[in-house]
Each structure stands twice: as structure tokens, then as C-alpha cells.
Amino acid sequence: MSKFDKYFLMNEKDILEYSKEKLKYFDSKNKITCREIGDGNLNYVYRVKNSKKSVIIKQAGVHTRSNSSGRILDINRNKREAEILTYYGKKFQKLAPKIYHIDETMKLFVMEDLKDCIILRDALIKGKIIPHFSKQITDFIVETTLSTADFFTDAFGKKNEVAKYTNKELCKISEELVFTEPFFNLLKENVFSDCLKKYVEKQFYKNKELQFEAAKLKYEFMNNPQALIHGDLHTGSIFVNDKFIKVMDCEFAFYGPIGYDLGTIIANLIFSYVYHLNMTGKNSAKFLAFIYEAINEILSLFKKKFLNKCGKDIKDISAKNEEFIKYYLDNVLKYSFGICGLEIIRRTTGCARVKEIESVSDEKKRADIEYSLLKIGKECIMQRERLIKVADFTNFVDLAI
Structure with missing residues (x-):
């Protein structure tokens, strides 16, 4: 039984654990780090990296981040976004980030880190x-x-x-x-x-x-x-x-x-x-x-x-x-x-x-x-x-x- 078998809103520590357990992207011998980089009001965005490579993890929350509006959002929206980014990538391979992983349980997706942009x-x-x-x-x-x-x-x-x-x-x-x-x-x-x-x-x-x-x-x-x-x-x-x-x-x-x-x-x-x-x-x-x-x-x-x-x-x-x-x-x-x-x-x-x-x-x-x-x-x-x-x-x- 994994803690990631049921949705909850993660922090940097959780994202690190998730990356080690669920992603096959990083070499287990290299230390990985995590930092939240999002500045929008809808999602939580993290950069996970080691000395050689990195990915972006984007997780949806139930509310907007400020929650001043009291809006409740569709928590499945990140699956929809990842699917659309995949569609964009099929149309124009160079004009959209690669999608590596979609997790419907944790309401997140993992994508290419556009660090050269x-x-x-x-x-x-x-x-x-x-x-x-x-x-x-x-x-x-x-x-x-x-x-x-x-x-x-x-x-x-x-x-x-x-x-x-x-x-x-x-x-x-x-x-x-x-x-x-x-x-x-x-x-x-x-x-x-x-x-x-x-x-x-x-x-x-x-x-x-x-x-x-x-x-x-x-x-x-x-x-x-x-x-x-x-x-x-x-x-x-x-x-x-x-x-x-x-x-x-x-x-x-x-x-x-x-x-x-x-x-x-x-x-x-x-x-x-x-x-x-x-x-x-x-x-x-x-x-x-x-x-x-x-x-x-x-x-x-x-x-x-x-x-x-x-x-x-x-x-x-x-x-x-x-x-x-x-x-x-x-x-x-x-x-x-x-x-x-x-x-x-x-x-x-x-x-x-x-x-x-x-x-x-x-x-x-x-x-x-x-x-x-x-x-x-x-x-x-x-x-x-x-x-x-x-x-x-x-x-x-x-x-x-």
C-alpha cells in the first residue's frame, strides 16, 4: 500500500518521495532535489532534478491557491491539460513540452523541463x-x-x-x-x-x-x-x-x-x-x-x-x-x-x-x-x-x- 494510492495535495517533501517511488526517470544513485516554482493561482508546479536532468511536476488542487474567490475547481483538469499538450506535441513536436507521465489518482502530470527557454x-x-x-x-x-x-x-x-x-x-x-x-x-x-x-x-x-x-x-x-x-x-x-x-x-x-x-x-x-x-x-x-x-x-x-x-x-x-x-x-x-x-x-x-x-x-x-x-x-x-x-x-x- 502506497501513500500515493489516494489523492492529497503534496508539498516539496511529498513530491520528492513520489518521484523516488513512482518515476523511473532518475538514477537512484544520484541525489534528487525538489523546489516549488509555480507562480500561478490554479496549480502547484515543482522542478525535480539531479545533477544531470530534471522534470516538471504539475499537480491540481481543489481550490484556487489564494482561495479568496472561494472557487472550487475540477480536480481532473490536469489530465485534460496533459492530453491536450500531448495532442499539441503530435501536431508540432518542437512547439510543446513532452509529457512523460499522467497520474489520474494524484491529479498530476510530469513533463519536460524547458530549462533552455x-x-x-x-x-x-x-x-x-x-x-x-x-x-x-x-x-x-x-x-x-x-x-x-x-x-x-x-x-x-x-x-x-x-x-x-x-x-x-x-x-x-x-x-x-x-x-x-x-x-x-x-x-x-x-x-x-x-x-x-x-x-x-x-x-x-x-x-x-x-x-x-x-x-x-x-x-x-x-x-x-x-x-x-x-x-x-x-x-x-x-x-x-x-x-x-x-x-x-x-x-x-x-x-x-x-x-x-x-x-x-x-x-x-x-x-x-x-x-x-x-x-x-x-x-x-x-x-x-x-x-x-x-x-x-x-x-x-x-x-x-x-x-x-x-x-x-x-x-x-x-x-x-x-x-x-x-x-x-x-x-x-x-x-x-x-x-x-x-x-x-x-x-x-x-x-x-x-x-x-x-x-x-x-x-x-x-x-x-x-x-x-x-x-x-x-x-x-x-x-x-x-x-x-x-x-x-x-x-x-x-x-x-
Whole structure:
């Protein structure tokens, strides 16, 4: 009988015992160590290593780590995440971490330690140029979503997958934090500079037109299972080295609108752009040009790859129609611009703010960054119909600031 035959929430000492008993990865002659490295609010993440190699162990808890919200989560979510990361790895061997072990009893999985990579958000804050990013992230989004969409898969089988990957608890978090809280502050957890209180009150809490558009986007999120999406594809959930990106942290994945992941990643590049514009200005001209180019290139490559895959791989005869495909793509893009706006707003005023804001100690500069981001976010939502016809999205961003 093993102590690991029944679930409990482990600490570093338990993880060490577990690794020695359950994993065959380490040589028993070498001493192994364990350190908790997670900084998120959903899971417990540990690095286990010896002098030669290391792994990451990710365990799910019943509650969020702060538990201030009182949320109770699906404890089986890590199995779902590991399965999806395995799917990503089959699609793109180099763009996702390897999964070594899934333990359904202990609600954990063991994966590759990406010790030769850094978090993309941190790399961008430092002004690092990632030349391969646009190509690889669009390969990832197009292939991982469209391969699970109705065009390219058996409709009966897809409905089973929609049910399998229903993600009620984490979708509820998105429905609250992305679509509701920025406009109503029901949880009283929104945070932003004091000087912006009147602006936020007028432009977000009392803006019925904007709330109407946000409600449209929310109910499409809740009722449009187009494809398997990552659900939280921001620059903090992507690792990067000089050759590859590595997509992580897909615990929010479910069958939802295809444009969600595209809009989220564009929003997070805008955070980097506005941060450097305010903090480093002309000294980062080369980096700002890279971000500009990356945003436009991602949108251009997404369209091109979407149409290319549709042209080659569509199975449903009803969808083999050029006008229908264009109509479908336009709706995906329109939704992605709306999500881009929502992601910007919620990460600027909500309880899950980004480093590009939180790391700024100068109050005036931080307020300037927040104000610029809120204007961009609002315009992305309100102008999304027009944006599908705009060739240079970054010019729109500059005009919105």
C-alpha cells in the first residue's frame, strides 16, 4: 500500500518521495532535489532534478491557491491539460513540452523541463526580438484549432470531443474575468490608477453600448464550440528559445470560438508595444518595429494559412464554397479583434494584471500605459467590424492611443 494510492495535495517533501517511488526517470544513485516554482493561482508546479536532468511536476488542487474567490475547481483538469499538450506535441513536436507521465489518482502530470527557454513575456519586456515567433504561433493556432473544427473532422466524433473537453469551472472564470468584471466590477477586485477612476466609470461601467458589444462576445464564447482552443494563449503561457516557441498552460482549453486564441495573443503583443513606447521610447525603435511587424504578420499569416488549409483539407461538401469560407474567416477575425479588446481591458483593470503594467513603479507612466491600453481595447471591440477590412492593424493601434 502506497501513500500515493489516494489523492492529497503534496508539498516539496511529498513530491520528492513520489518521484523516488513512482518515476523511473532518475538514477537512484544520484541525489534528487525538489523546489516549488509555480507562480500561478490554479496549480502547484515543482522542478525535480539531479545533477544531470530534471522534470516538471504539475499537480491540481481543489481550490484556487489564494482561495479568496472561494472557487472550487475540477480536480481532473490536469489530465485534460496533459492530453491536450500531448495532442499539441503530435501536431508540432518542437512547439510543446513532452509529457512523460499522467497520474489520474494524484491529479498530476510530469513533463519536460524547458530549462533552455524563457517565458515569452519576460523576453519581450527585456526587448528581445524573436524572429521565428510569427510563423510558429500562426502554424500552431491554425493547425491545432482547424484540425478539430467541423470542416476537417467527423461531425459525430467532434460532438463527443466537445462533451469530453467541456471545461465548466475554468470557462466560468473566463466568463467572469474577461467578459463581465471589466464592465461591472461585481467582485470589487478591479485595480487601476486612481486618476483613471472617472474615465473607467464613464467609458466602461456606465457605457451601455460597449456593454452590449461585450455581451455579444460573451455569448458567442459560451455557445460557439467551433474548435478546440487553448483558451489562455498569452505571452506568459509561451516559452521561447532561439529556435522554437513552446506552448504551455492549456488548462483553460475547451471547444470554443477559433478567434479567441488569435485575439488573445495579439492583445499581449500590444501590451509589449505600449510598455516599450512609454518606458524606453526611441531607444527601442528596433524592438517596436519588430512588434509592429509581428502583429501585422500574424494576422496576414493566419489568413493565408487558414485559406490554404481550407482549400486543401475541407471534408464537408457544404463548406467547399469560396464565399462561405470568406464569410467564415471574416467572422473569425471579427471575433478575434473583439477578444483582443477584451483581453487588453481585463488585464489592465482586472485582478490578473500583466507585468507590463505591474512592474512600472512610476505612477504617472503606469497611468499613461493603462490609459493608452484602455483606449485601444475599447476601440478594438467597437470597431471590430471595420478592422477586418484594415490592412495595417498597427496603424489603427497608433490612432487609438
